[in-house]
Amino acid sequence: MKINLVMIVKNEERSLGRCLEAARPLVDRMIVVDTGSDDRTRAIAEKMGAELYSFTWIDDFSAAKNFALDQSDGDWNLVLDADEYVRPYKRRDLERVLASREGIWLGGMLWYNSYPEEDGISVSTSILPRLLPKGVRYTGRIHEQPEGAYPCCQIPLEVDHDGYLYTDKGERNLPYLRLEAQEHPEDGYYQFQLASTLRNLRRQEESLPYFRGFYRLSRREESYRAGGVVLYLYTLLDVGTMECLSEAGAVVEREEPELGGWSDFCFVCGLFYMKRVLSDVERYMGLLPKIEYCYKRCLELGERPELGGVVGTGSFKAAYNLGAWYEVSGQKDLAVRYYRAAAKAGYGPAKERLKECR
Numbered sequence: 001m002k003i004n005l006v007m008i009v010k011n012e013e014r015s016l017g018r019c020l021e022a023a024r025p026l027v028d029r030m031i032v033v034d035t036g037s038d039d040r041t042r043a044i045a046e047k048m049g050a051e052l053y054s055f056t057w058i059d060d061f062s063a064a065k066n067f068a069l070d071q072s073d074g075d076w077n078l079v080l081d082a083d084e085y086v087r088p089y090k091r092r093d094l095e096r097v098l099a100s101r102e103g104i105w106l107g108g109m110l111w112y113n114s115y116p117e118e119d120g121i122s123v124s125t126s127i128l129p130r131l132l133p134k135g136v137r138y139t140g141r142i143h144e145q146p147e148g149a150y151p152c153c154q155i156p157l158e159v160d161h162d163g164y165l166y167t168d169k170g171e172r173n174l175p176y177l178r179l180e181a182q183e184h185p186e187d188g189y190y191q192f193q194l195a196s197t198l199r200n201l202r203r204q205e206e207s208l209p210y211f212r213g214f215y216r217l218s219r220r221e222e223s224y225r226a227g228g229v230v231l232y233l234y235t236l237l238d239v240g241t242m243e244c245l246s247e248a249g250a251v252v253e254r255e256e257p258e259l260g261g262w263s264d265f266c267f268v269c270g271l272f273y274m275k276r277v278l279s280d281v282e283r284y285m286g287l288l289p290k291i292e293y294c295y296k297r298c299l300e301l302g303e304r305p306e307l308g309g310v311v312g313t314g315s316f317k318a319a320y321n322l323g324a325w326y327e328v329s330g331q332k333d334l335a336v337r338y339y340r341a342a343a344k345a346g347y348g349p350a351k352e353r354l355k356e357c358r
Contacts, residue, residue, distance in 0.1 A: 174201075
């Protein structure tokens, strides 16, 4: 069995060496396609023993990746970005996993994405199809996806991604996404990607029409839908008008039967009920118990990284919010109990609240 690493890169001197070093034990060849670097990227690739090719950029990520895949003779192709680092895993165990299933299928890797927030660095998870069998190619100008209706099966490879800690590619991606959404107006995936990019650029109000388009067009069985619903709710809460809160309430009610067993959904529901009560305390006082219920439900469900979402919504972040709820409602002993649980996991805001409570 032959496994090759396939990459496209441009100006990745910060991270490329670490990426190649982590992947090298798992692969037979390392194929790096440069799309126009003017830093040390090419020298680093060659020093690490990668095979270096050039591709003239034509504003199409799939075209570049498919060119890279054309250079590979592997039975399987591990496709990584330069700011992604495979966690240690034995090659022989990987071969055993790949040989255990018949037919054409995509290997889904557990992806840990670090990104900055006001209270520090947060981490989200998702399953991404990054180990592709021979012959599978990409489609889509941006946020490209493997072409074909092949099943994605999780394999025991995990990847850390740190690119968002150093650069935000949202402005670069925006023109491509607008073009894709214009060319595919009935494709919920591009509506979602455009909406989430605008949200990340803090253009929440501008993102809402695209979130609504995503919500209308996406199907429940599509893997990106659940995460999209949660981001849609966060955006409605960020805008925070009475109309947006009413819209969020309708989404929560409609989605709870389907998503109520997922900590990320329960977490954003807790935030929704809190904002709803604060918007009109007298009118929505009856929703107060739902705040406590949501965060307790998060802790009951626990962390399930394979389901995707934000790390902590099933543990320390939920415990912290529950502690805050008990603190503002005058239940100091319970507040300290849950702050301690969050602080034990290393959550900084909980440590600060404990100092205040003492």
